[in-house]
Amino acid sequence: MMNDELKMLDRSKCIEDDNEYAGKLLIIKPSSLKEEYRQPYFQYFYAASGFGCYPDKLGGKVFGKFLADGEECCFRRSDFIGVADKEKLPQWAKTRFEQLTAPKMRIRVFQIDDSLDNNKRMFMSYDNAMKKGGVDSLIYRQVYGGIVNCSDIESVFALCNNDPPPGYCGHSLSVSDVVEIEDGDDPGFYYCDSIGFKKVPFDIEQTDHMEMLHVLIIENGKEPYEAEIRNELKAKQSVVGGLIEPVYFADNNEALIYCDEEFLLKDYAPNRKVGDTIIHGTFMVIGNGMNSHGEMTDFSLTDDQIDDYWEMFRYPLIYMTKEELADNQAEVPDEGISQI
Structure with missing residues (x-):
């Protein structure tokens, strides 16, 4: 898609709010962008801090990141048209902004093994x-570990009952389960009681957790994140939402991707581009190698692999429906996908 086919964002995409900018999504003036970045995608900027966020401060710098690719930089307050109207954002921008501002917690979930x-x-x-x-x-036994969009343990309970995270392989969170909060103000292990949670001593080394695979999960609109899932087919299928399909992408085949083999039939939204293939829906990156019996099998990713593949799959595709594209250009192209 040619850049000049797209209409740049203007004041009509903003709300009447020119006061504090911190924590808000702003629209950059086209003239403040380098010529090669003068696309509407790059006009969205998340303001994090800086004296320029406040109209009564002497300094004028606004620090933050581009919504399109997450690059951190700073602009002057005068470089912005205003605060973006959330009601007028394309879906990709809404999703990414929600993920950028959502609370995050790193957790593990343990449940009693009935056989023990x-x-x-x-x-x-x-x-x-x-x-x-x-x-x-x-x-x-451990049934999950990863980063979830929760602010407290009560919201973890709701998540694991209503919409378990990809890779969760256990029953709905219930009485006698133990949740580990790995970060935050009060990390530790919490026993799920009939009402609420009780902090308890707990030795993870005594649990059945050695079969957990360290993988990288890539959801639509999110940055990749590390997760721990059980080395079981059910857990792998729960990540992708269906039957797993391997996609080989690494030069040495020391890692592969698992996605839903029916992602086109299920009409999942485009997620990332891998080589010449666009993968739709949630997928994961997992280690691939030979076991002691000479059989190819799944392995945990190494720390270096996690770093490398996080960077490789850091940026989601920018996907716009034909209706959204029609609002941004004179003619609707045959293909409803655009990417940076």
């Missing part, structure tokens, strides 16, 4: 568990 539950502690309240000798780490 000799004293029938599954779904037992905290008080009754204490009467039985406390929380026994030895009978738990």
Whole structure:
């Protein structure tokens, strides 16, 4: 798509709000962008900090990042047309802005393994568990680990019951489950009680967690994130939303992608471009190698691989429907996908 086919954003895409800019999505003046970046995609800028965010401060710099590719930089307050009207954002921008501003927590979830539950502690309240000798780490298995868009443990409970994260491989979060909060103000292990949670001592090294695979999950509109999933078909299928299809992309084949083999039939939105292929819907990157029996199998990604593939798949495709493109250019092209 040629740049001059697109109409640049103007004041009509802004709200009447020229006061504080911090934490808001702004629209950059076309004249303030380098010529090669004069596309409407690059006019969206998330303002994070700087004296320029406030009209009564002496300094004029606004620090933040481009919504299109996440590059961090700064502009002067005078470089902006105004604050973007959220009601007039294309869907890709809405999704990316929501993800950029959403709360994030790193968690692990542990559930009792029924085959080890000799004293029938599954779904037992905290008080009754204490009467039985406390929380026994030895009978738990890890069912998930990763970054979720939650602000507290109560929202983790709601998420794992209503819309479990990709790779979650267990029952809905319930009484006797243990949630580890890995970051935040009060990290630790929390026992799910009949009402609320109780912080408890818990030894992850005693749990069944060695079979967890460290993978990179790539969702539409999100930056990639590391997750821990069980080395089970059910867990891998839960990431992609259906039957897994391998896609080889690494030169040495030491990693591969799993996506939903029916992503076109299911009309998933385009996510990332891999070589000449555009993958739709959520997918993951996983290690690939040979086990001690000479068989090709899945492995955890190394830290270096996670860093490399995070950078490789950092930027989602910018996808606009034909209706959205019609609002931004004179004629609607045959292809409803544009990318940077």
